[in-house]
Amino acid sequence: MSTLKFSSRLLLVGCLLIIWFAATLVRAQDAAVGVGFVFAPYKLPPAEQETILGQMEHAGVRVVRCSMSYDDKGLDFAQRVYAHGVKIIWMVGLTPAPGTPWPHAPEGFKGLWKGYPLSAIDPDHFRTNFEPMLAKLEAKGIVLEAFEPGNEINWAGFNADFSLPGEGRVLEMEDLTNDPEGRRVAKGFLQYIKLLEVLKDIRDHSKMNQHTPIITAGLADVGGSDWPRKRKADAVSISATLDFMRANGLDKLVDGYGVHSYPPSSEPGTSAGAAKRRAHVEENGLAECQAPGKAGGKPCWITEWGVGGTNRTCPVDDKDKVKLVREMRDYYGQLARQGRLKGLIFYVWHGDWHADRENPASAFRCGALSESGRLALAPM
Numbered sequence: 001m002s003t004l005k006f007s008s009r010l011l012l013v014g015c016l017l018i019i020w021f022a023a024t025l026v027r028a029q030d031a032a033v034g035v036g037f038v039f040a041p042y043k044l045p046p047a048e049q050e051t052i053l054g055q056m057e058h059a060g061v062r063v064v065r066c067s068m069s070y071d072d073k074g075l076d077f078a079q080r081v082y083a084h085g086v087k088i089i090w091m092v093g094l095t096p097a098p099g100t101p102w103p104h105a106p107e108g109f110k111g112l113w114k115g116y117p118l119s120a121i122d123p124d125h126f127r128t129n130f131e132p133m134l135a136k137l138e139a140k141g142i143v144l145e146a147f148e149p150g151n152e153i154n155w156a157g158f159n160a161d162f163s164l165p166g167e168g169r170v171l172e173m174e175d176l177t178n179d180p181e182g183r184r185v186a187k188g189f190l191q192y193i194k195l196l197e198v199l200k201d202i203r204d205h206s207k208m209n210q211h212t213p214i215i216t217a218g219l220a221d222v223g224g225s226d227w228p229r230k231r232k233a234d235a236v237s238i239s240a241t242l243d244f245m246r247a248n249g250l251d252k253l254v255d256g257y258g259v260h261s262y263p264p265s266s267e268p269g270t271s272a273g274a275a276k277r278r279a280h281v282e283e284n285g286l287a288e289c290q291a292p293g294k295a296g297g298k299p300c301w302i303t304e305w306g307v308g309g310t311n312r313t314c315p316v317d318d319k320d321k322v323k324l325v326r327e328m329r330d331y332y333g334q335l336a337r338q339g340r341l342k343g344l345i346f347y348v349w350h351g352d353w354h355a356d357r358e359n360p361a362s363a364f365r366c367g368a369l370s371e372s373g374r375l376a377l378a379p380m
Contacts, residue, residue, distance in 0.1 A: 034063025042077035103160035115158035118188025150217030155235035168229030218258035238285035265308030291339030301343030314366035
């Protein structure tokens with residue numbers, strides 16, 4: 001073979017490798033990386049909103065996940081966010097029928113039933129609230145990062161269709177047909193599908209957000225965990241939740257699946273610990289996370305994720321958390337390059353813990369962005 005031919009082939013191989021690498025990089029960069037705001041940030045005083053948003057902008061945050069009220073307070077908050085160059089994943093409220101009482105958890109179950117029963121959803125009432133608010137946002141030029149209706153609807157924490165006290169059970173697909181509690185929960189899932197139909201219709205006929213993704217409520221990763229048993233709260237696995245809804249038309253209504261990911265934090269920096277964490281992700285809905293156009297699912301958006309490994313006081317000591325975040329980001333990056341992951345939202349920017357202690361789950365700790373937070377929020 002002549003030197004010229006060999007050089008030409010070598011050049012061709014090099015070009016193909018560059019094209020493959022560039023395509024892989026683009027797929028990874030398609031994933032939206034961001035952080036959760038407090039659940040109702042529009043209720044904070046405007047000056048406090050500005051302080052937090054300024055911190056986020058300085059840290060390079062480009063996406064936040066949060067709720068918004070359907071009024072001027074919510075509209076003002078959204079404008080403030082966008083003025084800082086940040087986009088919103090809107091945690092859309094699940095509107096119940098008028099007169100539905102707020103559920104009050106029994107004594108000893110504080111922190112559960114933080115959402116109406118899904119079976120009480122009123123799609124028509126939802127339309128009367130949501131459609132005018134989206135029109136107001138668009139009149140201000142706001143294009144959202146995604147719509148995420150609801151939060152953790154697959155367990156008793158945010159869905160009062162589940163019994164309290166429960167037995168700590170994690171229901172599967174057959175339970176949604178054969179189990180009394182499962183049938184009640186399934187009825188709520190079907191109402192949720194009806195709300196998604198309305199949401200999609202409004203989205204598709206909007207002026208500026210026709211292509212804004214709709215994703216399911218972020219689902220709690222209850223598989224392989226003992227916290228449902230500890231809290232005496234029942235749940236449905238992520239896979240069963242998605243499979244049931246997919247059997248009832250979900251994939252025609254959404255662009256992705258919202259999931260939450262809180263893998264175990266033991267043995268940071270070890271192959272054994274990494275294997276446990278990957279197994280946790282695989283057990284909690286990964287099979288349904290598929291690249292666009294592939295059969296068997298949709299891309300996933302991890303709309304909450306976090307790891308342990310940090311102290312609760314100042315100054316921050318997060319050496320172990322840095323190891324865990326770096327490891328999980330590498331893994332999530334692989335999923336993004338495969339097209340299976342389209343969003344990665346760290347649990348929370350900053351949250352109160354106690355008067356003398358900060359929330360160890362926060363990215364912003366002790367007056368500054370922590371090293372683990374910086375790694376968690378870096379572009380994919």
